[in-house]
Amino acid sequence: MVSRVIPVDPFDLVIFGGTGDLAQGKILPALFRRFCAGQWAEGAQVIGAARTDYDRDKFRNLVRNSLESHAGRHSQDTAALNAFLQRVDYVTLDAVADHGWAELAQKLQPDRVRAFYFSVGPRLFGPLAERIEAYDLTTPQTRIVVEKPFGHDLESARALNATLAAHFRESQIYRIDHYLGKETVQNLMAVRFGNMLFEPLWNSQYVDHIQITVAESVGINGREEYYERAGAMRDMMQNHLMQLLCLIAMEPPAKFDPDAVRDEKLKVIRALDPVKPHHIVRGQFEGESSSYRKAVGNPRSTTESYVALRAHISNWRWAGTPFYLRTGKRLVARSSVINVMFKDAPHSIFGADAGRHANALSIRLQPNEGITLKVTIKEPGQGGMRLVDVPLDMSFAEALGAENQDPPDAYERLVMDVIRGNQTLFMRGDEVEAAWAWTDPIIAGWQARGDVPKPYESGSTGPGDAELLMKRDGRRWQGINP
Ligand SMILES: NC(=O)c1ccc[n+]([C@@H]2O[C@H](COP(=O)([O-])OP(=O)(O)OC[C@H]3O[C@@H](n4cnc5c(N)ncnc54)[C@H](OP(=O)(O)O)[C@@H]3O)[C@@H](O)[C@H]2O)c1
Incomplete structure (x- = not known):
């Protein structure tokens, strides 16, 4: 199956922080892959902007090197790489001074989509916004893109x-x-x-519980200072896991349009109960070769590199169905999965010997994106009726053909959505604030109680208490598999 590529309108995309890690490692490779896919219109250009005193050619060299490391097989296409670099420009510019802004203004075309990507620390968002206005760079087709972290708590997000x-x-x-x-x-x-198949079952009557796991095998390399202030709760739970929870739990929006979807997500966040202290486990990795405290150079650090919690959504659909969320660093494998665990059939006609069997829908985000439905069938062979659970695998690569072995990176989709002017997959301001309003009391509770995270072995599945969180409820986490 060949996916269709719909070219976007011509655009000028300015990346503030164009020399930084995110721009070089994610944004530019994503733009290059979309360029190779034929999605760029004639004349579209990307302009890097940062304080480093580069000319255009030096910046192009930097981009070339980054693409060779980060853009996969596309970077071997020299003709495409050179053609892309022709569309790359650079301005030496300071977000907090006037240097470079007049030059940037000159490079922008009046009648096309104009996107400003704020790929810089949040303290520069205000100065950038002010100067974009002061230099009269805003047109009716102007958009800005801002990165996480969006605030540190509710007050800073507001x-x-x-x-x-x-x-x-x-x-x-x-x-x-x-x-x-x-x-x-x-x-x-x-x-x-x-599909008609799932939605009628998507509620507390049929779903026993839902597990959302975002496990990372890496530590906090290069982000020690930020991470020590943030921890897993702010870095992952408040945003990524919360967004996944919203998409799993929300009511069907009337339309797949930005406000309809985001209204439904907001309702989920607002329906979340406060989390009880005994429904949260914090952890911190330790070990001979990698210890969190050593990594951040703070032997008394109480920042969590792992958090697991049980959340409840107080609405008609989900009352009584717990949502177990966990995320952590230096775990046994890199694996992000949502598991929708259905209830057992109400009665087994096969007798007690057939054991307990329940359907599970696993949505794998990384690696090997795909969806698996576990169904119960008869074990092949003669002699009695033995039941066995088998996966119905909807792996995209297999189902959709070789072309889909390499699904687009998230940034490819998102940057093109910015150019298209489609906000559906972006967070609205009130959503972010509601997520902080739920997270803040949890963090304040830890601080008030002087909570210290439980140690867990690097390369394990997390602290033992996280297993207990489930075990107490007669449930268990699904494995963290690469
Ligand atoms: N890296 C990631 O994977 C990642 C992931 C998610 C979110 N983020 C977020 O994305 C943002 C950028 O992260 P990063 O990792 O790319 O940071 P970084 O590597 O430190 O890059 C920061 C960029 O900002 C530029 N800059 C700093 N001060 C400036 C100023 N006064 N005027 C103009 N440019 C200035 C720097 O270039 P000069 O020094 O040349 O000015 C550099 O290009 C941060 O908010 C981060 O939290 C990053």
């Missing part, structure tokens, strides 16, 4: 929203949560709302 709102309309602001750009996450919506 302040950031207010800063941006002073210069841009909400319809111009694209807050990135790259999990929403993952192909499987979008597929989750297609599976839920494009």
Whole structure:
């Protein structure tokens, strides 16, 4: 099956922080892959902007090197690489001074989509927004893209929203949560709302519980200072896991349009109960070769590198169905999976010997994106009726052919959505604030109690208490498999 590529309108995309890790490792490779796919219109250009005193050729060299490391097989296509680099420009510019802004203004075309990607630390969002306005760079087709972290708590998120709102309309602001750009996450919506099969069962009557796991095998390399202030709760739970929870739990929106989808997600966050202290487990990795405290150079650090919790959504659909969420660093494998665990059949006609069997729908985000439905069938062979659970695998690569072996990176989808002007997969300001409003009391509780995270072995599945969180409820986590 060959996927269709619909070219976007001509655009000028300015990446503030164009020399930084995110721009070089994610944004530019994503733009290059979309260029190779034929999605760029004639004349579209990307302009890097940062303080480093580069000329255009030096910046192009930097981009070439980054693409060779990060853009996969496409970077071996020298003709495409050279053609792409012709569309790359650079301005030496300071977000907090006037240097470079007049030059940037000259490079922008008046009648095309104009996107400003704020790939810089959040303290620069305000100064950038002010200068975009002061230099009269905003046109009716202007959008800005902002990265996580969107605030540190509710108060700072409100302040950031207010800063941006002073210069841009909400319809111009694209807050990135790259999990929403993952192909499987979008597929989750297609599976839920494009089929008759699942939605009637998608409630507390049939779903026993839901598990959301975002496990990372890496540590916090290069981000020690930020991470020590943030921890797993702020870095992952408040945004990525919360967004996944929303998509799993939300009511069907009337339309697949930005506000309809985001209204439903917001209702889920607002229906979340406060989390009870004994429903949360915090952990911190330790071990001979990699210890969190050594990594951050703070032998008394109480920042969590792991968090698991049990959440409840107080609404008609989900009352009584717990949602177990966990995320952590230096775990046994890199694996992000949502498991929808259905209830047992109400009565087994096969007798007690047949054991307990329940359906499970697993939505794998990484690696090997795909969806698996576990169903119960008869074990082949003669002699009695033995039951066995087998996966019905909807792996995209197999189902959709070789061309889909390499699903688009989340940033490819998201950056093109910015150009198209489609905000569906971006967070709205009120969503982010509601997520902080749920998270803040949890963190404040830890601080008030002087909570210390439980140690867990690097390369394990997390602290033993996280197993207990499930065991107490007569349930268990699904494995963390690469
Ligand atoms: N890296 C990731 O994978 C990742 C993932 C998710 C979110 N983020 C977020 O994305 C943002 C950028 O992260 P990063 O990892 O790319 O950071 P980084 O590597 O430190 O890059 C920061 C960029 O900002 C530029 N910059 C700094 N001060 C500036 C100023 N006054 N005026 C203009 N440019 C300035 C830097 O270039 P000069 O020094 O040349 O000015 C550099 O290009 C951060 O908000 C981060 O939290 C990053």
